[in-house]
Amino acid sequence: MSEGNFSEWLRARCEPTWTEVVTHPFAEAITKGTVPDDDMRRYLSQDYQFVDTFTALLGAAVACADSFEARVPYGRFLGQVATTEEKTYFHRALDALGAGTGATVLEPVTEDFRTLMDEARTSQDYVLIVAVLCVAEWTYLGWASRATQPYPDNFVHREWIELHEGPEFRQWVDFLRGELDRLGPGLDEDHRQEVLSVFHRAVELEKRFFDMARG
Numbered sequence: 001m002s003e004g005n006f007s008e009w010l011r012a013r014c015e016p017t018w019t020e021v022v023t024h025p026f027a028e029a030i031t032k033g034t035v036p037d038d039d040m041r042r043y044l045s046q047d048y049q050f051v052d053t054f055t056a057l058l059g060a061a062v063a064c065a066d067s068f069e070a071r072v073p074y075g076r077f078l079g080q081v082a083t084t085e086e087k088t089y090f091h092r093a094l095d096a097l098g099a100g101t102g103a104t105v106l107e108p109v110t111e112d113f114r115t116l117m118d119e120a121r122t123s124q125d126y127v128l129i130v131a132v133l134c135v136a137e138w139t140y141l142g143w144a145s146r147a148t149q150p151y152p153d154n155f156v157h158r159e160w161i162e163l164h165e166g167p168e169f170r171q172w173v174d175f176l177r178g179e180l181d182r183l184g185p186g187l188d189e190d191h192r193q194e195v196l197s198v199f200h201r202a203v204e205l206e207k208r209f210f211d212m213a214r215g
């Protein structure tokens with residue numbers, strides 16, 4: 001691993017799955033606005049449950065980061081996810097699709113993803129927490145940035161792209177990658193392999209999540 005390039009080192013070790021995620025037919029259909037309502041409803045209902053645990057993981061990042069400088073971006077992003085865009089999006093989108101945000105039977109992949117996030121959260125190991133967050137956000141930037149203008153008219157598709165694209169979201173992904181790049185060189189070999197294992201599990205789960213959404 002070359003100095004300062006831990007995030008790219010991790011990503012490259014997850015090929016070809018990484019590319020299968022960012023070019024996944026379901027993600028591509030979102031960018032084109034062609035996902036059938038039944039599939040979008042299944043996907044967003046499961047993702048609402050994902051985001052619940054993801055929000056708890058962001059809280060763990062605030063708690064476990066190794067400096068005030070590092071805590072601040074998590075706090076800022078946590079505020080956005082919990083109170084504004086993402087939360088109102090789910091309510092509006094699921095309403096438009098004829099579903100609510102109430103109890104949902106979890107798909108196996110949603111259970112498995114929540115288990116991974118809970119493991120990272122309870123480990124209180126900052127670099128493992130960043131690894132999971134980074135996969136979730138970087139893969140989403142990956143597919144969303146493949147969307148071409150004009151974005152779909154349907155707000156359910158368009159806003160989901162916009163939430164995962166644009167300068168602010170890019171900056172957030174750069175921050176997460178930067179944290180991995182900063183921490184990687186200081187890890188011993190066992191710890192580095194542990195981060196790779198968590199990163200790899202998260203990439204596999206992203207692929208399974210899109211597979212599930214496709215039905």
Ligand SMILES: Cc1ncc(CN)c(N)n1
Pocket residue numbers: 047050051136137140206209
């Ligand atoms: C499954 C999944 N992975 C990532 C993201 C992006 N926050 C998401 N909403 N859902």
